[in-house]
Amino acid sequence: MRKSQIWRGLSAFTAMVLTLSVVGTTVVSDHRTDIDKFLGTTSTKVVTDEEVDTSEMYTYTSDYANTTELVTAMADIGERMSEEGSVLLKNNGALPLTADETGKVSLLGFSSYFPNKGAILGPTAAENHGTDADTIDLVGALEARGFTLNDTLKKMYNSDGLKAIFKSEVATWTGTMEYLNLTAPAVGGVYTDKEPSVSQLDSADAGWRDSLNASNVLILTIGRAGSENADYTPGEAGVDPADGLNQADPLGLSDDERGLIAAAIESKKASGGKLIILLNNGNPMEIDELADNDDIDAILHVGTPGSFGFYGVADILKGDVNPSGHLTDTYAVDNSISPAAMNYGDLQWANANPATYINDAIVEAEGIYTGYKYYETRYADTVLGQGNAAAEVGSTGGAWSYDNEVTYTFGYGLSYTTFEQKITACDVDLGSRTAKVTVEVTNTGDVAGKDAVQLYVSVPYTDYDREHLVEKSAIQLLDFGKTGIIEPGQTETVELTADLYYMASWDSTSENAAGTTGCYILDDGDYYFTVGNGAHEALNNVLAAQGKTTADGMTADGNAENVIVWNLDKLDNTTFAHTKNGTAVENQLADMDLNYWMPGTVTYLSRNDWAATFPQTYSGLTATDEMLDIMDNDVYVYQTGGEGAITWGAQNGLTLANLKGVTDMEDDRWDLLIDQMELSEALIRTAFGGTSTKSIASITSPEAIQNDGPTGFGSYPIGQYGTKDASTGDPCVLAANDPNAGFMGNIMANNIVVAQTFNKDLAYEWGKIVGNYSLWSNCTILWGISANQHRLPYCARNLEYYSEDPVLSSFLAAKQTVGEQEYGVIAAVKHFCFNDTEMNRTGVAPFMTEQKAREGDIRCMQSAIEDARCLGVMTAYNRAGVYTDNSHTGLIKNILHGEFGFYGLISEDFIMDPGYVCLKEAVQNGITMSCNTGDNSLEAVAGYYPNAGWNLETVGADATVQQALKEAMKMQNYAIANSNAMDGLVASSHLESVKTWYDNLFTGLTVASAILFALCAFMLYRTRKD
């Protein structure tokens, strides 16, 4: 090799490295926030003059003196949540176990050894180890509570041979990941059974059956996994055809599961033992055959209990705690024949167009009849003999009969004792829009325990409703409460103040205070208030009060004396004509009804005639040209002539800290502050929300770190951003070598377990602990109040959300929000709204009546927004009808902001397509940021959104968009000013850029490679010359 070649090669190499360092610097700048998060570095810092009074620098203080106290409290509430949130579905006296029985336990089913503590993605459960509160599984929890487990089984299920059978493989971009616990099917995929067959167990260890004789308390775990970005498909279509295991539905049992249960029954009969089934699932399984099997002694639904919940499960099994959980969802015999299931899955438009995310149309033709509101209302109508309720359609076979369709109803749950509840007073006051209800709860059994009070109401279904297409559930939850521990023979009185709004119905035809149409109404007639262990018992009380008995087809006689009737003499469309902030309501979502665009297309389910209106499947619909014009996601046309109309870049001398803790959004200083911002800053900040709200120099707005998710702060451990420097004045300073620096906060059980407690105080307490974690971890924004309605059991993400019932969801979400925000968290509710499926969630177009929308998904989040005043909201990937969710003015601007008075930070979901982000439409609806990231420059914005017109020239000419931008920035900074992100700042603080080590590395690399390149090029030149 000649010298010239060597110098040429070195020149090429150094030139390449120089390019790498120069362009790499740009790449790093574009993704600085995420790199900082990954590396634990920081690129900006707050600088405050030392002479300034810093006594009010920190607004929020923790309840805990150190991280050990914090994580111990987290473990404690995780345990208590499962103690109260596990639901005893069946018990013939087998539970609780005696001390002797805890010494001879056999755990069966691989999910006993590798349970799902959380979801695969989304509401995951942290695996904390080596901290002061380590994650525990079922085996660990039982052993910690003194159980003695069958060692033969333990070894067998941990053998490589069996692991190879029940391991799941999930494809990722980096290859295949293996899980030993259950996984949910990928979107559009099928469920594959993983339970080893009995013969496979025999092959693994021929002595396993014999080992059950000495350890004859058999605890067998079966389950179904949940996850974001996953879905079950109803019916046999959702089951891997290669399995051949007689499985009719992914949520039903397979022959391998049946075989294991049969083997367990055989063994326990032979040895005189007992069999207890644990359900480790979020999505309601089809378990009618287990409920009906007398050889199964007990069934305990434990859900996915998080990092510490199995301690609570052990406490229940052992009898240290009396179970008091109640179901949040109906357990149907066959989920796939419900009205909602008729329209679920990949229902493509005939004129689908991937270019603009026109993919699926989901017609939610079931209307308001979701979950128990379908099953119980249809049952009521069979008893009342109306609406062709007993027709065969939607039945498992023959005439529709409740007993054939429902295994366990919403709100059902058993205890080790018995309770008697009496509703003794119900004072309805339309003036205050409340009902004060008194319920006496008496422990009539032998064991102390808590009980849930479920207040239900049955509202009249009238001729007016039939004429105006207003639907009414025969029974609905109105409020709930939880007692303390009641000793045997003792009585506790529970007082509830029910918000009557939650029993009002949306009537799209009603006159209203706005002078248009659409209003909440209360029909004239009798309103039946009652209580019950679940919706079915409550409904039976109502039917009894209406004079019905088992002779009329009731499943059991109700207790008419436990009903208080209140009469309204005429239809009321004025009491709820205004929301709590005084906004007059009117139709906002008429265009979400497919019939608005394509008249006569959809028949919505009505109790007026169950048979004639039972939903058909709507697939292959053809969107009209008018619809397509909107679904191209480019609705707004920029205006011109607005240059200079809006004030930017003013010198008003304010910083965000001047408005720290100012909750009055009418305070004039807000406008003065935002006037200081440059238009470019507003454009960048709305375009790039990403994983944090970036700092804004002109108003000294600090960066606020965002986190998922629903089970607690799960993006960063305490030590990632936690304060380590005691001289800062931060009251939450990590110790040197803090053992909990690596502790992740996503420890809680899934929201179904939280909701199954029916305990608002516990939700509030969890919110407070989340708030404390926020202070120690210096993470402010939590996308954690996940409250979408469980439309049907097949959405694998259901475990992230509370319930099929809006009242249960809404009130628990509100309590958790209040708890979090007491410590300065920006508690964010999601996904507003209609994230009903994970299938094609970018682009899917859900259609429904406005009544369903308002009384379903929207109501699930309403109290957290309207009452608890959450400071954050995340919108949804999906559309609302034909508009992208973020573009729907009625939903976002008029309902969320207008009717509910939301004021704060709103982020889009993780929408990556720059066209589908719909910046100009979204910002005008009050969206304050997208979820993309990029450099703090307009060039980066233009690069990411090449066709959005999101630049100084276009937006600078449109006064309307500019004004919306200012309002968006005001709302976002209002949220930050009222959060713990402001801790450490005073009015004179300012932000300074910091060179990180990687900045210095790139700078050094650039300089070094430039010098070396120059040297090599010179030597090449000289060599050539010679």
Next chain:
Amino acid sequence: MKRALFGTIVNALAVIAACFGLVQYFTNAGTTYFKGLGTNPAVIAATVIAIAALVVWCLLGEARTTWKDILPIAAPALLMFALLTLLNSRINGIAAIMTCENNAANMADLQSALYALGGLGVAAVLACLAAFFSVKKA
């Protein structure tokens, strides 16, 4: 002679890898997931110029004059520029598909992006390596 042949082969492989990367980039820019980002003229221009430089250098043969040396020196730098510019535009998408949007369709869309990145990366390395050798007998 052997070294020149080796250099020619490496150079040719670099051209092939760069062409492959460019084709994959066009493919990726047309996928449902990434189409909204459009195509970046800088990526295309840098890759095309790099390919042209490598081809011209090969056709001209071993340099005796300094200006011809610019071709093999510029090519890897241009390919590195194209690689990083493309990477910068795909990071958000990769992150999303790694987490919230992991499904078969998006994974398929992502594949061409990864191939494009791989092709350009390999091309840059090979082009750099080729610069150490003659491309044909002088």
